[in-house]
Amino acid sequence: MAFFKRELGPIERFENALKEKMAARQKLADRLSIAETELAEKRAAAERLAVAGATAARLDRAEADMRAVEERTKTWRAALAEYDEQVASAERALADAKAQRERDQMADQIEAMAAAIERAAPGFDTSATALVEAVTKAALSIPEATRFSTNVDAVRREVLSAADLICWELRSAAVRTRAGNANLASLTLSESEQPPSPEIERQLIYTLHPLLWREDGEVRKVPAFTLVGLPKALLTVALQHQHVDHLNARRVQTLMHLHGSAGLGEPEADDPQLVDLDTLLAEEQQTAQANVA
Numbered sequence: 001m002a003f004f005k006r007e008l009g010p011i012e013r014f015e016n017a018l019k020e021k022m023a024a025r026q027k028l029a030d031r032l033s034i035a036e037t038e039l040a041e042k043r044a045a046a047e048r049l050a051v052a053g054a055t056a057a058r059l060d061r062a063e064a065d066m067r068a069v070e071e072r073t074k075t076w077r078a079a080l081a082e083y084d085e086q087v088a089s090a091e092r093a094l095a096d097a098k099a100q101r102e103r104d105q106m107a108d109q110i111e112a113m114a115a116a117i118e119r120a121a122p123g124f125d126t127s128a129t130a131l132v133e134a135v136t137k138a139a140l141s142i143p144e145a146t147r148f149s150t151n152v153d154a155v156r157r158e159v160l161s162a163a164d165l166i167c168w169e170l171r172s173a174a175v176r177t178r179a180g181n182a183n184l185a186s187l188t189l190s191e192s193e194q195p196p197s198p199e200i201e202r203q204l205i206y207t208l209h210p211l212l213w214r215e216d217g218e219v220r221k222v223p224a225f226t227l228v229g230l231p232k233a234l235l236t237v238a239l240q241h242q243h244v245d246h247l248n249a250r251r252v253q254t255l256m257h258l259h260g261s262a263g264l265g266e267p268e269a270d271d272p273q274l275v276d277l278d279t280l281l282a283e284e285q286q287t288a289q290a291n292v293a
Contacts, residue, residue, distance in 0.1 A: 210267035223263030
């Protein structure tokens with residue numbers, strides 16, 4: 001009957017290598033300890049002979065014995081120092097292997113999330129399409145129902161585009177995580193990523209410039225190239241001035257591949273490119289009122 005030996009994983013190999021290095025080092029340390037003890041004895045013996053006035057021949061032999069043990073001690077001491085370096089190197093290799101395992105596990109979870117989104121997206125598409133067709137294929141045409149179906153279809157396209165983009169982002173993050181280039185140790189949200197006020201109606205949008213607006217008495221700032229839930233009250237003016245664009249826009253897909261969707265850090269208050277959407281909306285409203293007058 002044939003028996004197959006299980007192949008060791010990277011961490012087990014590094015652990016075994018470290019154990020072997022530490023065992024070899026301990027043997028050297030024991031040899032060095034014995035040599036140092038012997039050297040101390042040889043020195044004491046040579047000292048006793050010298051104090052007692054021994055002959056030159058006896059002193060020569062005692063010094064020769066002492067030098068031989070001393071050379072052996074130096075050899076073991078140098079070998080021990082070399083093994084100390086090897087042990088330290090093996091410890092670093094083991095730590096790196098464990099860190100890589102943790103990164104791989106995290107990357108696997110990220111990829112699993114992307115796969116789950118991809119599996120769920122067709123179901124959403126089917127359900128949303130059924131809602132739209134319930135109106136478009138009906139014998140009657142009612143304005144309220146038509147608006148409803150139009151809105152549902154727009155949301156359907158938006159969600160599917162967002163799903164494609166987030167899956168690409170997640171897989172890119174998984175690749176960076178495996179390579180050790182992703183800072184995923186801290187999952188705390190930045191100010192621009194903090195959960196928005198739930199009572200404000202929003203639209204998921206992609207920013208083309210750094211933006212600023214106010215919510216509940218607080219100023220919100222988001223960088224360019226960021227996915228953000230923008231209040232719908234500001235959406236029209238932001239789109240008109242091309243400060244944002246929809247997720248299914250072709251240029252957004254290109255920018256997502258170039259810059260991602262997390263932005264380049266929160267913009268400074270004195271950033272010359274920072275756009276105050278509240279001010280822009282107020283100016284638009286004043287212009288519209290002046291035109292009416």
